[in-house]
Amino acid sequence: MTKGTVRGINGNLIQTQVKGVVSLNEVAYVKSGSFSLKTEVIRISGDQAEMQVFENTGGVKVGDAVEFSGELLSVELGPGLLGSICDGLQAPLTVIAEDSGFFLPRGIERDSLSRDKKWEVSPNVEIGDVLEGGDTIATVPEGLFNHRIMVPFNLSGKIKSVKPSGTYTIDEVIAELVDDSGTVHPLRLFFKWPVKRPIMIAEERVRPTEPLVTKVRIIDSFLPIARGGTYCIPGPFGAGKTVLQHITSRNADVDIVVIAACGERAGEVVEVLREFPEIIDPKTGKSLMERTVIVCNTSSMPVAAREASVYTGVTIAEYYRQMGLNVLLLADSTSRWAQAMREMSGRLEEIPGEESFPAYLESVIAAFYERAGVIRLKDGRTGSVTIGGTVSPAGGNFEEPVTQATLKVVGAFHGLSRARAEARRYPSIDPLESWSRYPSFIDQDTRDILHQYTIRGNEVLEMMKVVGEEGTTIEDYLYYLKSEFLDAVFFQQNAYDPVDQSVSKERQRHVLQIITAILQGDMDLQEKEEARKVFNRLRQLFLDYNSSEWKSASFKKQEELVKNLLDEIRREG
Amino acid sequence: MRKIYTKIESINGSVISVLAKGISYREIAEVETRFGKTLAEVIRIKDDKVLLQVFMGGRGVSTGDKVRFLGRGVQVSFSDGLIGRIFDGSGNPRDNGPPLDENMMEVVNPPVNPVKRVIPTNMIQTGIPMIDVFNTLVESQKLPIFSISGEPYNELLARIALQAQVDVIILGGIGIKYDDYLFLREELDEGGALPRSICFIHTASDPIVEGLVVPDMCLAVAERFALQGKRILVLLTDMTNFADKLKEIAITQEQVPSNRGYPGDLYSQLAARYERAVDFEGAGSVTILGVTTMPGDDVTHPVPDNTGYITEGQYYLKNGRIEPFGSLSRLKQMVNKDTRDDHRDIMDGMIQLYANYKSSTEKRSMGFKMSSWDKKLIRYGELFEERLMSLTVNLPLIDALGVGWEILADCFEKEEVGMRSSLIKKYWPKKST
Known part of the structure; x- marks a missing residue:
């Protein structure tokens, strides 16, 4: 394992002297006193690596040891995601609350998915089957769905062994796969996947044309969104962005909703958290929470993890899409994510672009929205990821970099207007300014x-x-x-x-x-x-x-x- | 015995640098200057070079002054003895009471785990109809008062402090005028609220950096009381001063400014404070009301703008009253369903009509003929301003709703007000002949 020592601290940016090999976006841990703080390498120059720290850096000293993990920032994908609530790095907040009470202490690492819970597993492959990444090896009932256990997306090979049906924890090996080089890969109910690498294993990408019904009239009939499409909701504060997102998350006609609360109020997450278990989804007869995943990095939680939270959210969404499900990702708010990039860019002393946002802002936003889409899987089923992102433009002025970069890449624009909100005309989507390129069920x-x-x-x-x-x-x-x-x-x-x-x-x-x-x-x-x-x-x-x-x-x-x-x-x- | 450093390498604004080893990020040091001792906080470390932010500012610091690191962060004392006391930005008494140094705790706490928060359900009655009826204040809410300089925001704060139904009031002053401090103290004293209040007051003449610590001190104390099950209201005035101090410091550190000179992390800095408003599961709550003065009445200025995105609404103080436009309480829906069944309809209905009144006055000022509808609206608007909007009005919620119906019945026919028929049947006042 590569090691290093801390040479400098500036806010949540740490400079490290490294002995050995280090890669960009690798996860490293700073050992400060009794704490182990998670970081991500964001710049390397000679034997110096700069890392953004996902925790408060108070108390870190020059000379503290650093351990590099050799892994990129990843999430765990497997049964147990639905109904869960985690932070931007997929730390399970409910588990942490049981252990640590009211506050989120630093340097706490917990398994994202429960290692104790037993799942009913029915394998459906046989020894000798030749499989590729994304192929199903077993199914597990998870709430409303049959969760497909898939071959990790970067592997392929021949099945060497497989366990019989039965109950297993996610950590148990249920099959083994031999790849072309003869390496044996144990397959479990879950695997890790780097959040910044899109998951896209499909026969083809299909154009999003099927309307996604939200039961909000002005959206469905007038400014529709499509399954697998993208849309954005820019609006000044107080115009009702979050209320609109909430209503959508309740009523949207999709299988799964992933809510990525990024740098916004904790209170809003709490509303979802406390209300959804009580609300019965008329379509399924089960509580809404069973189809919801919450990734939250609220504004008082460490800034660097904010950026990670939207990627964590979209990776989970893509994972369920590979099972042929329709997933809606609601990101609130993408501006906070852009600001987190800006903060880090400033600390790295990069040359600032417009309004000091980094020059790569546009390409990063475009790449994020491009992870939406409808795909046709090998077996003919389709799955979709729809992305709806709110934007919080400074001063409510849409002529700012984040709104403009977003408008270039989305298929529908629901602009909220302060004038409408002040006249209590809700939802305050401006019917004159907004547009949609998707078809509606209204002719x-x-x-x-x-x-x-x-x-x-x-x-x-x-x-x-x-x-x-x-x-x-x-x-x-x-x-x-x-x-x-x-x-x-x-x-x-x-x-x-x-x-x-x-x-x-x-x-x-x-x-x-x-x-x-x-x-x-x-x-x-x-x-x-x-x-x-x-x-x-x-x-x-x-x-x-x-x-x-x-x-x-x-x-x-x-x-x-x-x-x-x-x-x-x-x-x- | 901690090592004392006697050589200050550089002094730039309020930031000094020292060559030292084994220093922690965010640690506090004591600097002995010819004007007395002051605290300083470590804000950056690069190898042996440690940059410190001097609370007193750099003026009067010499390269030969002594620096002693204390091995801890900023702290404040916590006990019931705080209640009824007044302190300055460093936690030293401003009143004649004894200094408190027992049970010291760090002012910066980790964030609250969202799953340990609950949905707020208790309204805080203030007796001000523009708050209680139209933009209800809810326990654990964080709300700024957007105000132009010259508006009576401290008067409003004082009135809320006197009338709000909470257990402890914590007042934080950041860079306020000494006169304002005296005014607030007198109001609290005369109104009898001082015995349930704690004040941390940093005035404009105190060392700049101390003001930055005031919100943290107030909120750290508030959090601890809330964990004991108390309901706390934190009043902060003025958060624009807080942001301006952040700007000052960022610029001296040569950080790349993002918008009008403010640092790129302004949002995160403000959020770290406001987000400490909380309703703990199974314990008390912290509610925050902070004054944000808007330079030039410009709501798009970075400070009110960033604040608005963080907080759960805002009270917009203009022309001596809380304007219905621009004011909003995001959490009012949590409580106004349980007050009375007409609360929401009165709230929205009256504001919609008031918006129409505004466009009628616009038409009037441009010299257009007033239709009979315009005339009705104008009569309505004036009554509304006089009987509900004026800050002198002091009414419990239910009475204020009644006044709302009276005004409507006074000005309009039943089908003109756009309310559900069932409510009109129930609450429309019988015309007295």
Whole structure:
């Protein structure tokens, strides 16, 4: 094992003199007193290596010993990931809480996946089978899914031995594989994989076209996202980025949701942690936690691990994709990750780029989002990783490096607006500025109508600011009222109303038929005052309609009332 | 006996360097200058060269001064004896009480494990409708008060300190004017809140670096009390001073600045403090209210901007009142479902109408004709400002909700307010003839 000694300390950057071979991104441990602090090598020059430390460096001395592990920063992949909560380096937070109480002490290493838990293993290979990386050797029931135990992605060869079905811990060898050079590799229920190496073993990559239903109307019908696609949510603080992510994580129509809370508030993770076990997923009848993995490195936890947390999250997502599952990765917030890079770049005294972000910011962001995608596996099944990242632009200004670099590589942009948030119009996705390149389950014509009325209504509003209401024609005024109506009853959604908070695909389709009829309807309204009153009433009826259970008696009654009102004002022949 | 170093290699701003061996990162040293002793903290080590940040600043330090490393980090005493006392940024008494040096503890703690936090469920009533009704303060919340200089933010802090229903108040002053310190002390004293308060006050005339330690001291003490099951409210004024001191130090250390001269780790530095707000599973809680003065009323300035991303909302103090726009309490949803069933609807509904009022006043100021709807809105807006927004209003939550309905009924017809019919039926005041 390569060893070294500490020569300098600057914040969470440590300089080390190394005796022996060392590689970039290798994990090393600083032995400081009774602590062993985890670090990653980020620059090598001569016999000097510079490392970022994933812990608080207080107390480290010049002369402290350093041990290099020879391994890259990796995560453990195997059964037991679902429902777990870990930090950015995959340290299991629940286990640490049992051992250490309220705080996260330094230098604690725990196995990411439980070594004691027994799993029901059914191997499905035989001696002599020739296998490649990613091929299934056994299945293990894990909650809702049949977890496929795969050959580690970088191995291939012939099966030499295999254990019979039975219960095993993840550490037990269930098969042996001989590669071309004759080396025998023991196969366990888990293996380690470096987080910065994408997992992509597929027959082909498929274009993401299938809509991913989130039950948020403005997203599904107007600004859709696709399974295997990418989208970003930039927004100023207080605009509701995290609430939107939460709603998505609850309702998204995928198999597994990985939440990477990166440099954000701990309170938000706590909400997921405490609420999800209580919420029953209507699709599976099980608690939501069973399909959720939380990777959290909140803002008070060490900065360097923040960067690792998004990679840890995406690696876990990719792993489940290889089993033919649809996975959604929600990264909140990618700006914190970019800032962590900036902090480190500053300490390395690299030449800064725009707003002092490192020059490689764009390529790093692009490479991250590229890990999303739909793949067709060998056996014909498909799996997908969808990535949705929030961005927290400085000053809420989208013209900043992280937002701009992200916009270049995503397929949908849900820009949150401070003005909408302040007017309590939630979700505060700006329907004018945002865009999506993915298809929706709503036909393009209807989407065009919504778009047209939104734009036209806004034009009239802008015009009215100049010429006043009295200078506006009744036709234009109706455009304005209609667009406001569309906004109030469709684009806005009440996240705290038990019915309105999640709206099914069918209901969105149904409601949109009524709404487009209203938008395009010819109305017998001559006076603005009267028109405003009618639309107020219409909105009131529709809000009550929105909060009544799909196809219930009150739903039908409210629909009836809306239709009656429309009949009243319809222009005769 | 610890070794004493008598040669200071360099003095640059408040940073000095010494050649020394076996020194720990973040260790504290004592520097003996001709003006007396001051503390210094190790901020960088390169081989034998140790850089220290002198709390008093570099002025008056000479190359021949003595440096003695203490082998520990910054510490503060912890006991019930703290309650009712006033200290400076180094933890020395500012009142006439005895100095406290028993049970010393480090001010920097490891972060709280997220799985040991609980979802906050208790509201902190303040009697200020703009807080209680519209942006409820919740135990364990961290909220800044965004304010322009000249706004009565210290008055607001004092009022919250007097009325908030918590066990212990910890007041941290960072670079505040001496007059403001006197004002806050008097308010707490006269209002009878001093016996349940602890103050760590660093004034503008004290050594710069000491101010940086104040939030850590307050929060370390708060954390310990919370672990004993107490509910703590930490008031910090003013966190912009804190950020400016970080900037000053970063620049003297020749760090690459990121935005308007502030260091790239401003977010992490602020977060490390604010994130110590916590509701412990099975113990007490720490709630943080911090004043952030906004240079030039600019919310996109790096300090309020970074703060806003960390905290769970903000109170925006403008024209002597808490503005509904720009103010937000992210945690209000946790508690306002259990207060009264109309709380959320009043909260959102009244603000939406108030937003419309604002656009009507805009129209009016541009000389457009006011429709009857505009006139209603203007009447509504004025009533709202007078009866609920003014900081002089002091009402319990339920009464404030009642006032909300009265204002609505006074100005509008039932279907104009955009609320659920069931609530209107229940709460719409019967018109008195």
